[in-house]
Amino acid sequence: MSGSATRRAGGTFDAKKYLPRVVHAYSALTPPRFLKIPSIFSFSDVHDFFLIDILLDDHLNKYPPARDYQRSFWKWALEKLESLSGDEEDNEIDERMYQHYTTLISSVANALPSDSYITHYWKPLDPTLSSDVEVESTYEMITLLESRATIAAGTTGLRTWRASFALAQFLVEHTDLVARRAVLELGSGTGFLGILIASLHLRFDSTSAVPTDCSRSADPPTIYLTDVNPCVLDRCQHNIKLPCNRSSSHPNIEYRLLDWCDAIFSRDSLASFFANTSAEIILGADVVFDPAMVPPLVATLSVALSQGRPRVALIGITIRNQATISYFLQEIEKALMVVEVQHTMEDSFISLTLDQVDAELEVKILKITKVASLFFSAS
Known part of the structure; x- marks a missing residue:
């Protein structure tokens, strides 16, 4: 389904309401196995969300989750984007996400989990x-x-x-x-x-x-x-x-x-x-x-x-x-x-x-x- 078709079906509205929960989960170091991205959401909705609301977010850059958690999250996120991209030529993943993941997998893993910033959201x-x-x-x-x-x-x-x-x-x-x-x-x-x-x-x-x-x-x-x-x-x-x-x-x-x-x-x-x-x-x-x-x-x-x-x-x-x-x-x-x-x-x-x-x-x-x-x- 194209991005425009998803928008006509109401996918964009649902994405804007649902995807912030993924930010909450990422900020609280929720394991990716608990995270879901409904397949109805368009590639562009999910891609722009990962890029702008997580990778480029000022708060998450200043108070980031531990690197080993980020490594597992971005592996999951990139796999999700690749599955959503399909054969659409316009569905290209921003190189900054791959670069960030590369820096994470090249870092030395610690034997014990490191201290981490954790952000909880409350209403x-x-x-x-x-x-x-x-x-x-x-x-x-x-x-x-x-x-x-x-x-x-x-x-x-x-x-x-x-x-x-x-x-x-x-x-x-x-x-x-x-x-x-x-x-x-x-x-x-x-x-x-x-x-x-x-x-x-x-x-x-x-x-x-x-x-x-x-x-x-x-x-x-x-x-x-x-x-x-x-x-x-x-x-x-x-x-x-x-x-x-x-x-x-x-x-x-x-x-x-x-x-x-x-x-x-x-x-x-x-x-x-x-x-x-x-x-x-x-x-x-x-x-x-x-x-x-x-x-x-x-x-x-x-x-x-x-x-x-x-x-x-x-x-x-x-x-x-x-x-x-x-x-x-x-x-x-x-x-x-x-x-x-x-x-x-x-x-x-x-x-x-x-x-x-x-x-x-x-x-x-x-x-x-x-x-x-x-x-x-x-x-």
Whole structure:
């Protein structure tokens, strides 16, 4: 089918709506085996998309996926273009794509996967837009420099895990929980949730629930990002300050090394820290993974929720070991009120993490309070 025939059949319209999803997948290092290009799309539509929206894109050139991932992607992309070109003489693949692939296959492969920039796209709720609008300008980006190894530098904190995506989607769907409130995160890792919270803060002014990019009369609330590992906290800060992330312009982000064991051995010092923060929301994603860390985590949450103003914790937990989860619930329910909140896993974040080691695991989101929360209404 010629390009003009495809356009008459509506192929161009469908391509413009569908192909940006391939950019999202490429940016998030989704393996090419999960990617599809419908055969109804014309060669010119797909060719120009690969050239302009991926190869020549400014953001993807400044924050590129790892070279070994690019190598597999461009092999797939060129094979797809060659199959679409058929015998049409006008269907010529731009030499720049072949040249780029040549530089990738000539590079020396590393034994271990290298760190990589990863960009996730998310769609803020906007009541002025229809829910089925797929306009690229309606998306925001979160770009991270991450490890692609399960464990790097002795920690799992240098990559983003499934529970963070689930908790992020929940917060996007319940924006009012964080949009105008100070937030403290336990185990901030790569900074994924910190960037999201900062973006939500900057989309909302201090008095209105309507998204805005206009200047505000008051600074946004403070975000406190904490982790026990200095290397992880440094990476978190690096990602938060990347110029491409909206979080880089947030004026009130603080970073702190925080050891949950201090809740047991230095309780007064930790209590003072939490009392001095203005946080109303405590977040934690994938923080329940080691039975030995359950007592310190429970003690930390108990201290955090007992200091100052009424607070609520939202904890995303991945069900890896049911015995560990049961132990955590048994201990936390001795000190605090726990309610599981409903959430969806069918979202733009999760769909791009199909190959992660925890991709098929269940995630629960728990609301934890010292007393019944007056402002938390999501269920």
